Amino acid sequence: DIHMTQSxxxxxxxxxxxxxxxxxxxxxISNFLAWYQQKPGKVPKLLINAASTLQSGVPSxxxxxxxxxxxxxxxxxxxxxxxxxYYCQKYNSAPLTFGQGTKVEIK
Amino acid sequence: xxxxxxxxxEVKKPGESLKISCKASGYIFTSYWIGWVRQMPGKGLExxxxxxxxxxxxxxxxxxxxxVTISADKSISTxxxxxxxxxASDTAIYYCARQSLYCSGGSCQDDAFDIWGQGTMxxxxx
Numbered sequence: 001d002i003h004m005t006q007s008x009x010x011x012x013x014x015x016x017x018x019x020x021x022x023x024x025x026x027x028x029i030s031n032f033l034a035w036y037q038q039k040p041g042k043v044p045k046l047l048i049n050a051a052s053t054l055q056s057g058v059p060s061x062x063x064x065x066x067x068x069x070x071x072x073x074x075x076x077x078x079x080x081x082x083x084x085x086y087y088c089q090k091y092n093s094a095p096l097t098f099g100q101g102t103k104v105e106i107k
Numbered sequence: 108x109x110x111x112x113x114x115x116x117e118v119k120k121p122g123e124s125l126k127i128s129c130k131a132s133g134y135i136f137t138s139y140w141i142g143w144v145r146q147m148p149g150k151g152l153e154x155x156x157x158x159x160x161x162x163x164x165x166x167x168x169x170x171x172x173x174x175v176t177i178s179a180d181k182s183i184s185t186x187x188x189x190x191x192x193x194x195a196s197d198t199a200i201y202y203c204a205r206q207s208l209y210c211s212g213g214s215c216q217d218d219a220f221d222i223w224g225q226g227t228m229x230x231x232x233x
Binding site for chain 1: 151204
């Protein structure tokens with residue numbers, strides 16, 4: 001099975017900072033990579049699919065990039081409402097494995 | 108409106124059986140895979156398995172194979188997650204989620220989980 005590794009596991013940044021989260025697949029997955037945001041006590045929400053396609057309604061400060069094994073989620077200017085745990089997920093074939101998550105907090 | 112509505116919270120004892128549900132509406136139930144995701148207290152998301160209600164094709168993460176059963180009743184647009192004998196370690200929130208479809212040029216491929224249920228909290232304790 002393909003393993004998904006996110007880094008860092010947590011980060012603390014100031015409002016307005018640029019934040020970058022990485023996700024690495026143990027084998028190539030083309031661009032079959034999604035990013036989800038889960039705010040405390042809430043249901044996960046799809047932010048990005050196909051590695052870089054922003055879902056409707058998601059603020060443009062969020063962006064995704066990458067292909068193959070290395071992927072990045074970037075928040076260009078961190079806002080208080082972005083406090084959440086972010087997960088990557090491969091979906092090219094079962095098992096549709098999630099990364100372990102990156103908890104983002106405000107400094 | 109496309110939505111998945113899950114059954115309510117459950118409190119069970121070890122060894123008991125349980126079946127939780129996920130009712131779909133607003134789309135063609137038989138045309139999309141439905142997955143189940145576990146989130147243990149304070150932990151991350153774990154993909155458990157997935158079912159295609161159109162033909163009941165089911166895939167499991169190896170660690171969940173034999174521990175749970177995923178099924179679907181297309182007559183009532185509902186997917187299920189079932190345990191025959193619960194353990195305390197099954198205490199978690201369980202989400203169902205629809206795997207979306209990306210279609211282009213007359214062909215479609217499976218995509219990410221675009222619609223999620225609200226989650227079902229399962230507590231197992233003696």
